[in-house]
Amino acid sequence: MLKTRAVFLICVSLLGTAPILAQDPADIKAKVRKEGQDSAEINAKIRKEGMDNSQIMRTMHFLTDVYGPRLTGSPNLKAAGEWAIKQMTGWGFENGHLEPWDFGHPGWMYERFSGFINSPVKDTLTCEVLAWTPGTNGPVTAKAHQLILPEKPTQEELTTYLNSQKDKVNSKIVLAGKAQVVPVTINPSPRRQEDKQAKERYDPNNPNAGQGRGGPRRQPEQPEPGKLTARQIDEQLDQFLIASGALIRVNDAGREHRQIRAFNNRTFDAAKALPTVVMSNEDYGRITRILADGTPVELEFNIVNHWYPEGKTAYNTIAEIAGTDKKDEVVMLGGHLDSWHSATGATDNAIGCAVMMEAARILKAIGIKPRRMIRVALWSGEEQGLLGSQAYVKEHFGTFEEPKPEYSRLVGYFNVDSGTGRVRGASVFGPVEAAAVVRQALAPFEDLGVMGAVASKSRALGGTDSTSFSQAGLPGIGLGQDPIEYNSATWHTNLDSYERIIEDDAKKSAVAVAAALYQLAMRDELLPRFSKDAMPPLPPKEGAPTPATTATPGTGVKPR
Numbered sequence: 001m002l003k004t005r006a007v008f009l010i011c012v013s014l015l016g017t018a019p020i021l022a023q024d025p026a027d028i029k030a031k032v033r034k035e036g037q038d039s040a041e042i043n044a045k046i047r048k049e050g051m052d053n054s055q056i057m058r059t060m061h062f063l064t065d066v067y068g069p070r071l072t073g074s075p076n077l078k079a080a081g082e083w084a085i086k087q088m089t090g091w092g093f094e095n096g097h098l099e100p101w102d103f104g105h106p107g108w109m110y111e112r113f114s115g116f117i118n119s120p121v122k123d124t125l126t127c128e129v130l131a132w133t134p135g136t137n138g139p140v141t142a143k144a145h146q147l148i149l150p151e152k153p154t155q156e157e158l159t160t161y162l163n164s165q166k167d168k169v170n171s172k173i174v175l176a177g178k179a180q181v182v183p184v185t186i187n188p189s190p191r192r193q194e195d196k197q198a199k200e201r202y203d204p205n206n207p208n209a210g211q212g213r214g215g216p217r218r219q220p221e222q223p224e225p226g227k228l229t230a231r232q233i234d235e236q237l238d239q240f241l242i243a244s245g246a247l248i249r250v251n252d253a254g255r256e257h258r259q260i261r262a263f264n265n266r267t268f269d270a271a272k273a274l275p276t277v278v279m280s281n282e283d284y285g286r287i288t289r290i291l292a293d294g295t296p297v298e299l300e301f302n303i304v305n306h307w308y309p310e311g312k313t314a315y316n317t318i319a320e321i322a323g324t325d326k327k328d329e330v331v332m333l334g335g336h337l338d339s340w341h342s343a344t345g346a347t348d349n350a351i352g353c354a355v356m357m358e359a360a361r362i363l364k365a366i367g368i369k370p371r372r373m374i375r376v377a378l379w380s381g382e383e384q385g386l387l388g389s390q391a392y393v394k395e396h397f398g399t400f401e402e403p404k405p406e407y408s409r410l411v412g413y414f415n416v417d418s419g420t421g422r423v424r425g426a427s428v429f430g431p432v433e434a435a436a437v438v439r440q441a442l443a444p445f446e447d448l449g450v451m452g453a454v455a456s457k458s459r460a461l462g463g464t465d466s467t468s469f470s471q472a473g474l475p476g477i478g479l480g481q482d483p484i485e486y487n488s489a490t491w492h493t494n495l496d497s498y499e500r501i502i503e504d505d506a507k508k509s510a511v512a513v514a515a516a517l518y519q520l521a522m523r524d525e526l527l528p529r530f531s532k533d534a535m536p537p538l539p540p541k542e543g544a545p546t547p548a549t550t551a552t553p554g555t556g557v558k559p560r
């Protein structure tokens with residue numbers, strides 16, 4: 001069974017190399033056998049190095065415990081990049097450097113936070129600070145006031161309501177909206193994808209294949225005629241609270257088990273937002289219910305935040321393994337190094353960086369001299385709209401419509417950004433022949449859970465950095481993973497820490513990526529690309545990639 005597949009795959013691999021077909025069939029057979037043996041030997045070495053000498057958890061320790069959280073523009077992120085360069089240089093990589101791009105906003109970090117309910121009961125509150133909001137300049141103690149905003153208001157309804165609240169919010173700590181009801185989860189979604197499902201997802205003959213990460217992003221909220229969007233309400237609320245002399249804004253996290261997703265003040269401007277916290281749904285609900293009794297509630301907050309003007313320049317982290325006879329061509333791999341600030345950004349996405357650093361390290365460690373250059377890129381600004389990778393693609397490659405010289409020299413870009421789960425397959429931007437090459441490279445790793453590769457035609461900017469490449473018409477390769485606890489618990493939350501990493505899954509991902517990387521670095525041809533006629537058109541411009549808002553005003557933007 002295994003043997004049959006190997007022969008079949010080797011045959012597929014020769015389809016793209018026409019000149020060989022003119023050779024003596026005996027030579028071809030010999031070459032095929034030799035290549036098959038070589039690949040099997042290399043794959044065995046890759047497995048051994050990846051499973052026995054993995055550096056992933058060590059890398060994770062530094063990226064999360066020591067340098068996390070890694071918000072774009074923050075000193076932490078820059079230090080994490082510098083550490084990664086030092087580490088990769090230590091492994092023998094070359095040309096490690098931070099590559100600047102213009103973020104345009106100052107960096108921001110919070111240093112400390114405390115929140116209490118002082119009366120009618122005493123307790124500590126579980127909250128996270130909204131990024132790019134001002135601190136409190138010392139402890140602030142005040143009565144709480146809750147706004148019960150009208151549902152889906154028109155402008156007139158909102159204005160009328162806010163006018164009725166003007167005096168009530170003055171000098172108060174304001175709960176911005178009613179408490180959300182978060183139902184208990186009776187049937188949690190599975191943490192692993194069944195093999196059968198994963199096979200279907202990465203089956204080139206399945207018309208519904210390829211669903212998942214790296215596809216088109218969720219549609220932005222469609223405004224209902226005459227009604228304000230959640231984002232418009234949120235913006236007006238900030239303006240109203242500042243103008244009315246409120247002291248602190250409190251948003252409801254609206255998630256179970258004290259999970260909090262805290263994003264950012266969309267203006268990145270301290271003057272346009274109050275000190276703002278996102279409070280656990282449990283604490284928010286408790287305060288809501290006490291206020292509803294008619295009992296006054298006194299709260300106390302102390303928020304210390306820092307702003308870093310130098311953060312306007314952000315950095316992508318780059319390191320390379322030099323190529324040999326095809327050294328002008330490059331295979332890239334990476335993930336985003338930036339994170340949100342409520343935890344140490346382990347599953348989003350230190351693990352993607354650690355896996356990709358490891359995949360390249362494995363090849364170096366087993367003594368591979370790649371024909372093409374291998375380049376690791378750890379992005380920043382991903383959480384603010386794939387900004388770092390877009391800047392990089394623009395600078396280095398241009399687009400299909402306006403290519404730079406390097407445009408034709410990139411084989412492909414592998415991306416991991418869906419948590420700790422092992423890689424289950426790849427979505428490759430390009431014609432089906434491109435996906436076939438990646439599928440063939442991954443095929444020997446079905447025992448590790450890797451089930452295939454499918455082609456993607458989408459040039460829409462999606463949920464992660466591979467789509468910055470696909471948008472430009474370049475072979476972005478998005479790797480799909482087992483869900484584990486990503487969407488249910490760790491993604492963008494205060495629970496995203498080192499402890500949530502499954503080392504064995506991450507090792508297997510690195511092994512599979514290393515093997516695919518090896519094949520793309522060594523094969524005679526680049527990955528097949530769309531011909532001029534077959535290249536899908538760019539989707540209509542939507543302006544700046546503004547992330548969709550949450551249904552409830554308050555938790556800030558809900559980016560990728």
Ligand SMILES: [Zn+2]
Nearest residue numbers: 348349417560
């Ligand atoms: Zn991410």
